[in-house]
Structures are given as C-alpha cells and as structure tokens.
Amino acid sequence: MRTSSYNIIVKVDNEAGRYALLNSYTHAFDIVNQNVYQYLKNQSEYWDIFNETKEKLVKRGYMTSLSKEDETELVKRLLNKIYDEVRLKNFGFHFIISYDCNLRCVYCYEYPVLNGCACLPKCRITKEQVDKAYEIIKDKDKDRTGKRSIHLYGGEPFLAENYEVLEYIVQQGKDLGYMFSVTSNGYDLDNYLDFLKENSKIFSFQITIDGVEDIHNKRKPHYKNKDSFAKIASNVDSLLKIGIPISIRINTDPYSMERIDELLSYFKEKDWFQYKNFKPYCALLRKDVPINSTKENISKEMFTQSEFYRTFCEKDLSEKCEGHFMCQDFEVQSVLNRLLLGKYVHHRSCFCGAQTSNIIFDPLGDIYSCWDVVGQKEQRVGRYMPDFVLENRAADRWFNSRVSEQKCVNCKYVFFCGGGCLANAYRVTGKVKSGECNDYPRLFGYGIRQLYNKKRD
Structure with missing residues (x-):
C-alpha cells in the first residue's frame, strides 16, 4: 500500500494540528490529526496508526495498492470516459x-x-x-x-x-x-x-x-x-x-x-x-x-x-x-460544501463547454466554441454558411482537447479545475492546451481553510 498521488492535504488548524484530507477521484473528504498526516506523508516505521484507521484510509482511497504509474493510468481512463460522455453532446x-x-x-x-x-x-x-x-x-x-x-x-x-x-x-x-x-x-x-x-x-x-x-x-x-x-x-x-x-x-x-x-x-x-x-x-x-x-x-x-x-x-x-x-x-466553495455534506459532485474532465459543446454563430458565417476568441479567424472551429461544417484540425483543437493527454493528468487538482481555461492558456503561451491553472491550487487550499473556519465557528 502507498499514499495516493491524488490526495490534497491542507493544514487547517495550527493549534490543534488538524489537516483537511481530500482525494480528488474518490471525493472522500475528512479532517485528520497530526499522526494520520505524518503516516500518509512518511509511511515509515517511525510513524504508525491504528489498524482501523488504516482500513478507513484504504476504503476512502487515501491509500492504494496501485503503483504510481497504474494510478495515473486509472485517472487517465476516468478523464477520457467523462470527456467522451459530454463531447459534442x-x-x-x-x-x-x-x-x-x-x-x-x-x-x-x-x-x-x-x-x-x-x-x-x-x-x-x-x-x-x-x-x-x-x-x-x-x-x-x-x-x-x-x-x-x-x-x-x-x-x-x-x-x-x-x-x-x-x-x-x-x-x-x-x-x-x-x-x-x-x-x-x-x-x-x-x-x-x-x-x-x-x-x-x-x-x-x-x-x-x-x-x-x-x-x-x-x-x-x-x-x-x-x-x-x-x-x-x-x-x-x-x-x-x-x-x-x-x-x-x-x-x-x-x-x-x-x-x-x-x-x-x-x-x-x-x-x-x-x-x-x-x-x-x-x-x-x-x-x-x-x-x-x-x-x-x-x-x-x-x-x-x-x-x-x-x-x-x-x-x-x-x-x-x-x-x-x-x-x-470557479465553484470551489460550492464543491467543497457538497463534498463535506456527502453530496454528489461531478468530476471535471475539461474547464468549460468551449471544449465540448459550445456552438457560437457569428455574423460572418463562422462558428466558434469559446467567447474569449470570437472573431479570431485562426480559432474558429468551422462555418455554418452555406452549410454546417466543422473544420477537422481547428475543431479538434477545441473539441478534442483532452486534459488526460497533458501534464495535468498528474495533478491532484485535475478533477476539480479541469485543466484550466484554454483561452487563458492561449493568451499566455500562444497554444490552445490545458495546463495554465491560474493559481487554482492556492485558491482551492484557501477555500478549504475558509470552509473549516466557518464550520468550526
């Protein structure tokens, strides 16, 4: 058994030594003490916890029998499955x-x-x-x-x-x-x-x-x-x-x-x-x-x-x-509140509908999928005059943009941020691809601390 690579751990209480523990693909969400945190971090003979606690960590996905490579492959399959369920639908x-x-x-x-x-x-x-x-x-x-x-x-x-x-x-x-x-x-x-x-x-x-x-x-x-x-x-x-x-x-x-x-x-x-x-x-x-x-x-x-x-x-x-x-x-507080209450939260396989299903008709007969790049001819995905045509290469850049094929597949936040805004990535890097996460990890961590403090008060 090893600690999952997709655990998000945030210290929420310095005085009491408490940590928020969240797994991004199982959506388990718990508050744990210093011992559990150290055990997950080190997994060595110098740290140990009760067997009952170990069983819960395994059951909730914080620990896994999968190798790091196999766990990444599991995440990749999940992301592709979710994406295919919504792509062009x-x-x-x-x-x-x-x-x-x-x-x-x-x-x-x-x-x-x-x-x-x-x-x-x-x-x-x-x-x-x-x-x-x-x-x-x-x-x-x-x-x-x-x-x-x-x-x-x-x-x-x-x-x-x-x-x-x-x-x-x-x-x-x-x-x-x-x-x-x-x-x-x-x-x-x-x-x-x-x-x-x-x-x-x-x-x-x-x-x-x-x-x-x-x-x-x-x-x-x-x-x-x-x-x-x-x-x-x-x-x-x-x-x-x-x-x-x-x-x-x-x-x-x-x-x-x-x-x-x-x-x-x-x-x-x-x-x-x-x-x-x-x-x-x-x-x-x-x-x-x-x-x-x-x-x-x-x-x-x-x-x-x-x-x-x-x-x-x-x-x-x-x-x-x-x-x-x-x-x-970006729905951080809403997602965290639903997770805390045990309610269903969708896994995200993309940032927004620009990557799956937006059809934007412009006055020049062109089709775009993203508001932020309308009018930029190189970013159109097709035309609708005189007939509806998706231009394969251009359309695939948006409608086949799989976060599973980018570095984001290794990120523990991927199921929450969806790989970040592609238009933002295009402005920053000149490329339409996931990976510009716009400070999301720090935003998510702050959101967790905010939620903990509200519930504690």
Whole structure:
C-alpha cells in the first residue's frame, strides 16, 4: 500500500494540528490529526496508526495498492470516459449579433477585432443566417438534451440598431421553447423595455458595473460622451422592476476592491438587494488581458486569483450583504460544501463547454466554441454558411482537447479545475492546451481553510 498521488492535504488548524484530507477521484473528504498526516506523508516505521484507521484510509482511497504509474493510468481512463460522455453532446448555442460595441472598455479582450488592428466588419447577423442557425440548432438538439437557454453575445448584442434582428432571433427561439441569457453592457436597453417586459419570463442578463460612477466611467466609457454609468444603472433599475434576473459583474483589481464598499452602498441606496432577481458578484480583472489605458485608475499590481478571493473574504463582503454578494471562485466553495455534506459532485474532465459543446454563430458565417476568441479567424472551429461544417484540425483543437493527454493528468487538482481555461492558456503561451491553472491550487487550499473556519465557528 502507498499514499495516493491524488490526495490534497491542507493544514487547517495550527493549534490543534488538524489537516483537511481530500482525494480528488474518490471525493472522500475528512479532517485528520497530526499522526494520520505524518503516516500518509512518511509511511515509515517511525510513524504508525491504528489498524482501523488504516482500513478507513484504504476504503476512502487515501491509500492504494496501485503503483504510481497504474494510478495515473486509472485517472487517465476516468478523464477520457467523462470527456467522451459530454463531447459534442448537450450543445449550448450562442449568437453573436455583431462585432460592434458602443463602449470602449479599457480591458476589452475583444478590442483587436472590435476596434483594433484586426477590426472586423460591423455588419449584423442576417435573418438568412439566423434561419440557417436554427436549422442547425433543431438538428443538433432534436433529442432535446441540450441547454434550454440560447445565449446572446457581441460586441454588444442589445445595440439600439439591432432591434429588428434581435426580435427575429427571440421569436424563433421562443417558438422552439428556448429561453435567452444575455451578456450586455446595458447601455441601450431602454430601447427594448417594452419588448423585454412582454418577454420577461424568458430573459436573464449579465451586466457589468465596474465600480462607483467615477471608476466605472473611466473603465467603461461610452464612445461618444464617455459617461455610461448613470444610463446603465437606470436600465438595470428598469429591468429589475419588470422582474428580469440581473447578474451584475464587477471586474475587480486592487484599486476597485479598495472602494467596493462604496458600490455596495450605492446598490443599497437603489434598494436593489430587495429583488430576488438581483445577483451581484466580483470577478477578477486578469493579468493576461491587456489594459488599453495609461490612466492611474487601473492598479499596476494585479491580484492573483487566490489573493483576489482572500481579499474578498477578509473584507466580509458577502456577510455585509447577507449572502447576496458573491465572488467568482470557479465553484470551489460550492464543491467543497457538497463534498463535506456527502453530496454528489461531478468530476471535471475539461474547464468549460468551449471544449465540448459550445456552438457560437457569428455574423460572418463562422462558428466558434469559446467567447474569449470570437472573431479570431485562426480559432474558429468551422462555418455554418452555406452549410454546417466543422473544420477537422481547428475543431479538434477545441473539441478534442483532452486534459488526460497533458501534464495535468498528474495533478491532484485535475478533477476539480479541469485543466484550466484554454483561452487563458492561449493568451499566455500562444497554444490552445490545458495546463495554465491560474493559481487554482492556492485558491482551492484557501477555500478549504475558509470552509473549516466557518464550520468550526
């Protein structure tokens, strides 16, 4: 018997000498003492534990009779099995209405294709293209196993001039029983209020507000008048009142985190927390996204993912909002809570649907699988005009991206992080492959300590 290579061990109590012990493929999760920790670490004659404890360690997968190589092969088979169960199944469908936007966000990862050196035509998706996309949607989802929500994206999907084609897209999807989730900057939504009120049951929105007015306007200026905060806030207010779920994303760096309490106070003044359909959350403004600004309102020192989450927790931001304010943690707390309660947790064989089942229709007739690389021709996975074609080599780069074939197969976190974001890896390394885990091990360890302290208190 040997200690499993896929044990995650985190010291959670210095005073009592306690450790959280978790096995990533059996999903066993326990708190153990110093003796058990030393036994698993050393497995030598100088450390011993009761036979009953040894039996439990074996039963729960913390110890194994497999060699290191055989255990890695077991993990590889599990990852491939899980991946094959979801690959090119249960599709998620998305429309990019146009590569046009009315804001000039300083951190926009689409900047090169929207307004930069690789700028694409500002044409809108046509009714002919929408018809073709829905033919594909009906064919790919004929068994009704896919996601029941179609996503609308851009550029900015809800530009005022997009009204006619948006109405056309929504009516067709509504007739087929789909709902619609939207990523919007919220600026032109006042042009759609009657339409959204009529269809309030089938819409949900993510809208970004990056801080109080002065912060937001510097980071997300309108291309004409520079001021976007007041109009976006007014539109959020209107959507909440007609019952549409709104997720407010706050892209956060150290500077905006210092002033996050001001933004929460604004939300409270607007009385937005009274709405059950209002869900604000902080997301990390990442180092790998270039900042197109020389202004001092962007921190020179950026957060790592674990620093960002730790700062959020230390400021007690969720508690200040009675649990209605969240932090993007890639489901770490949710997973740990479910494991602690003995509830089922899916093993991850990839980071997201970009590696398995996303079909994104763009206005140029191209298909992508990942939001973060739309418009980058070299990353398209195929075309849908005049016919649906997945281009083998390009499609395999995303739809056959197996974490089992990368260094991640040897990592004890692989079943939780899925190998990390491929778009992030592409920006950092120039290659579409797993392995850029974005500080995940430290984030996971901090999440375990947070959970232990909450349960102990």
